[in-house]
Amino acid sequence: MHESEEGRPPVFKSWNTWYWLVLGLFVLQVIIYYFITSAFL
Amino acid sequence: MSSIDWIILFGTLLTIVAYGAWKTRGSKTIEGYLKGDNTMKWWMIGVSIMATQASAITFLSTPGQAIEDGMRFIQIYFGLPVAMVILSVTLVPIYYRLKVYTAYEYLESRFDLKTRTLAAFYFLILRGLSAGITLFAPAIILSAILDWSLYFTTVLIGVLVIIYVTTGGTRAVSLTQRYQMTVIMTGMLAAGFIAYSLIPDHVSFGDTVALAGELGKFNLVNVEFNLNDRYNIWSGLIGGTFLSLAYFGTDQSQVARYLGGRSLAESRMGLMFNGLLKIPMQFIILFIGVMVFVFFQFHKPPVYYNHNLIERARDVAPEAIAELEASYDVLYEEKAATVEKLVQGIQQEDVGTVSAAKSGYFEIAEKERNIRNGVKEVIADAIPGAKTQDQDFIFLNFVVNNLPRGVVGLLLAVMFSAAMSSMASELNALASTTTVDLYKRSIRKEASPGHYVLASRLFTVMWALFAMLFAILASFAENLIQFVNIVGSLFYGTLLGIFVTAFYLKWVRGTAVFIAAIIAEVLVFYCHYFTDIAFLWYIFVGCFSVIVGSIVIQALKIKN
Secondary structure: OHHHHOOOOOOOOOOOHHHHHHHHHHHHHHHHHHHHHHHHO | OHHHHHHHHHHHHHHHHHHHHHHHOOOHHHHHHHHHHHOOOOHHHHHHHHHHHOHHHHHHHHHHHHHHHHOOHHHOOHHHHEEEEEEEHHHHHHHHOOOOOOOOOOHHHHHHHHHHHHHHHHHHHHHHHHHHHHHHHHHHHHHHOOOOOOHHHHHHHHHHHHHHHHHHHHHHHHHHHHHHHHHHHHHHHHHHHHHHOOOOOOOHHHHHHHHHHHHOOOOOOOOOOOOOOOOOOOHHHHHHHHHHHHHHHHHHHHHHHHEEEOOHHHHHHHHHHHHHHHHHHHHHHOOOHHHHHHOOOOOOOOOOOOOOHHHHHHHHHHHHHHHHHHHHHHHHHHHHHHHHHHHHHHHHHOOOHHHHHHHHHHHHHHHHHHHHHHHHHHHHHHHOOOOOOOOOHHHHHHHHHHHOOOOOOOOOOOHHHHHHHHHHHHHHHHHHHHHHHHHHHHHHOOOHHHHHHHHHHHHHHHHHHHHHHHHHOOOOOOOOOHHHHHHHHHHHHHHHHHHHHHHHHOOHHHHHHHHHHHHHHHHHHHHHHHHOOOOOHHHHHHHHHHHHHHHHHHHHHHOO
C-alpha cells in the first residue's frame, strides 16, 4: 500500500518506525519484568 | 459510607451521563449515530479501546489477583502489542478502504451475504451473553458491598448506560469513556498511594518492594513452557496474540472504536496507543494490588472478604465462625511478628534472617489458608448454593474499610464507570450489528436515515434489557459465570478463521468458508463437551478448522 493511501503517521516518516517502537518497547518491558522476577527467585 | 461519598459517587456518575447525553444529542444519520461522523482523534480512539476492554471486573478482580497470586497475570497481555501491529498493517486499511460500518460487512464484499450473516450471528451470541456478564459481575459485588439489592444495582447501571448510548450513539460512548477513564485512573492511583501511606513509617518504599518480592509477588515472567499453566510467557505470547487478533480485529465492540476515527492514520495511532499503554496500565493495577497486599501484612485483614455473606452465615452457625475467627486472630499475631523479622532482615541485609523469616511466613500462610477454607466450608454449609470465592471482594473491602471519606465514593465511582464504559461499547456494537448486518441488509433494505437511527436506538434498548435480564437471572445459575467466560473462546476462533481466510486465501469462495465455519463451530463445541482440552485452545481449534476446512472444500469444488 502506498503511503498516500495509508495517511502519513505523526512524528515519524514511516509507519514501520511506529511498529518497531511498539514492539521494541514491549520487548524492553518483558526484559525488565524478567530481571525483576529473577531478582527475587 | 458518609454523605460526602454518596455525593461524589452519584455526582460523578450523573454528571458524566448527563454531559455525554447533552453533548452528543441529535444524531440524525446512521453515519453520525454509528460512526460518530468520523470525528475521533487518535488519543480518543486509544482511550476508548482501553476503556472498552477494561470492565469493572478488571478493576475489582486484578488487585485481588495480585494479592493472592502475585503479578504473573500480566503475561496474558503479552500478545496484545503484537496483535496491534498486525491489525494496523492488515485489517484496518481494508475496513477503511471499504468504508464499512461493521467488521462483518467486509465479509460480504469478500465472500457473500450468508457468510456475513453467519459471522454477525456468532458475534451477537457471544457479545450478547458477555454484555450480561459485564453487568452481572460488578453488580453482584457492588450489591454485596453497598447492601443494595442485585436488581437495583443492575437496573441502575443499565438505565444510566441506556440514557447516553441511545442519545448519542458511538460519539456518546467515546466522549463518556474519556471522563470515565480519567475517574478510573485517578481513583486507582489514589487507592495505591493511600495503601502505601498507611504502611508503617519504619518501612520505606524500598523495603515495601523488597518485602513483596520476598513473599513471591513479583512473579511477572515465567519462561517455563507448560500447557497446564495458564500464565506463562508462551501462552501469553501465542494464545494472547490469537485472542487479541480475534478480539480487536473481529469483535465489533472494538472495531467500532477505531472505525470512528477521522482517518486511517488516526485509527492506526489509536491501536499503537493501546499497544504502548495497555501492559503498563495492567502493571500499575497489579502493583496497586501488591501495595494492598503489603498493607494487609501490617493491618489485620478480615478472615473472609465478603462481609455480607459471612454475616449471613454467622446467623446460622455462630459458634463455628467464632471458633475459626479466634484461631485466625492468634495466627495473625504470629504472622505480624514474622513480617517484622522479615523487614528487619531486609533492612539489615541479613540473608539468614530473611530466609528463616520467609520459611516461617509461608508456614503461617498455609495455616491461614486452611482457616480461610474452613470459613468457606462453613458458609457453603450454612447457605446452600452460596458462591464462596471471595478474591474479587478483597480490593473493595480494603477500599470501604480503610480509605478516607470521599475517596471511598470516588473508588465506587471507578467501579460503576468501568462497568458502564464497557457495557456502552457492547450495546453500541450489538445495536449496530443488528441494524446494519441483519435489519438493514436482510429485513428492511430501503428506509430513511431517521428510520435506521430509530431502529439502532430501539436495538440498543432491546440488548440492554436482554443484558439486565441475564444479569438478574444469572444469580440463580451457579456455573453461569464460568460458562460465559468460555463463550468468547467458543466463537472467537471461528470468527478469526473466517477473517484470516478472507485475507490470505484469495482463491477460497463464500460457500466453502461458510460450510467450514459451521463445521469448525461444531468441532469447537465437540471439544468443549466431549474432551478435556482447556478452553483457551478452542481459539486455535476454531481458527485452523475454518482455514483447513475452507481449503479442502474449495479444492474439492474446483476439482469437481
